[in-house]
Amino acid sequence: MWWSENLESIIYTVLLSAHLISMLMVIGVMIMENRNPLKSLSWILVLLLLPGLGIVLYVFFGQNFRKEKIISRKGLKNHDYISNIAHAQTKALSESIWSNDDIIKQMEHIIQLQLNNSDSVITYGNKVTLLNNGKEKFDSLIEELQKAKSFIHLQYYIFSQDKIGNTIKDILIQKAKEGVKVRMIVDDVGSWELKKNYFKELRSKGIEIYSFLEVRFPIFTSKVNYRNHRKIVIIDGLVGFLGGINVADRYINGGSTYGIWRDTHIKVEGDAVNSLQYIFSLDWYFVSRKELADSKYFPDKKPAGNKLVQITPSGPDTDWPGIMMGFFKIITTAKKYVYLATPYLMPNESMLMALKTAAMGGVDVRVLIPEKSDAYITNLSTMSYLKELMLSDVKIYFYQKGFIHSKVIVCDDIVSSIGSANMDFRSFEQNFEVTAFIYDEDFAKEVKETFVDDFADSQRVILAEWRKRPIKQKAKESFARLLSPLL
Structure with missing residues (x-):
């Protein structure tokens, strides 16, 4: 029969038509989203050069979730509290209440911007310690972890099971044994080497640990491209760490290919720690559905120094970059x-x-x-x-x-x-x-x-x-x- 003799041609035509229709639908979605033309053209190039595979890559890596708010803040007590402070500070700036502060006067344009785009509140009385390499960061972090009395909150893109990773893990287990509440978030892609047994071990020791946006088909595969790249530690609400250094030996010992990884971190003490805690609490609510709104996580603090600090988060959960x-x-x-x-x-x-x-x-x-x-x-x-x-x-x-x-x-x-x-x-x-x-x-x-x-x-x-x-x-x-x- 005609159809059997031309089966191969029919299948090819059907597949080609399906691919063209799918590609046109994807391009239509990108156009309707009013994306950056450069980014849209890049995806169109991928779709053209990689037939079939390009559409799969787009599903995994190309969708825009900023408008969908991957993490909703609506109704969270911490978010409402921070927003109220940000709005009050914005009003104070507009009314020149702080006009006698020379630094605020010079930096008002940046401060106002961060208040408006991300509710990044101004914090006074901070001490900021510059940590210029992995050794300085981990020496300081370990010292502060060992002094923890109430809680430890950690969040890392990469947390490795190497020498420094195991050192910190052992400290966390010991502190949990002492009654310190330990909460931990690791990115599911950045820390993909951590196996299920690792999570089971920590949980068996009383540590709460979650992966951020787990890549499990089909639930989160469309969000595999949105990773939590933050490196945050908060200890007792009094000391905080942030910067570019993950938990991995290469920041201390380097390697044969690239040598030492030169990176920078800071330790903060003062009200800026509350800003870090707020950011961690949003991510914690997303992974655990538990809100950390108790006042013990945001303790009142005496001035630790004289630094003016504004901690700014960004991500696909915010209106603005x-x-x-x-x-x-x-x-x-x-x-x-x-x-x-x-x-x-x-x-x-x-x-x-x-x-x-x-x-x-x-x-x-x-x-x-x-x-x-x-x-x-x-x-x-x-x-x-x-x-x-x-x-x-x-x-x-x-x-x-x-x-x-x-x-x-x-x-x-x-x-x-x-x-x-x-x-x-x-x-x-x-x-x-x-x-x-x-x-x-x-x-x-x-x-x-x-x-x-x-x-x-x-x-x-x-x-x-x-x-x-x-x-x-x-x-x-x-x-x-x-x-x-x-x-």
């Missing part, structure tokens, strides 16, 4: 200099224009990145931006003494930013991140000095030499750049 907007404001309002360190440099159009505009306007803009990366395609994409930036007088430095993994900005000896967010699409739009904005001259100068040391351990990229790269290399970088919104 708060951290990106903060970075943008710092760069575009800089008058003298902006120093920036990031392991992955794939700025969106807004951030790219901000860096170029500042540099062309006479601001000393310096960007510190690794020469070798732990992600091949990401590194290729990073390299594609360098010529354009250098043509705009942005100074690029390749870190030589290991792998630079810090996420740090310092500007004009007055504002610093240290946290978990990289300078890329993923951190700005998809990951759950947290960053501290510190408004303090002495601290900014301290951060600036660490950049001076890092620049001494780096090689500045010279534009004339950079242009001499082989055509093949430039082509690979340009192709990788097309994928930068998806990396």
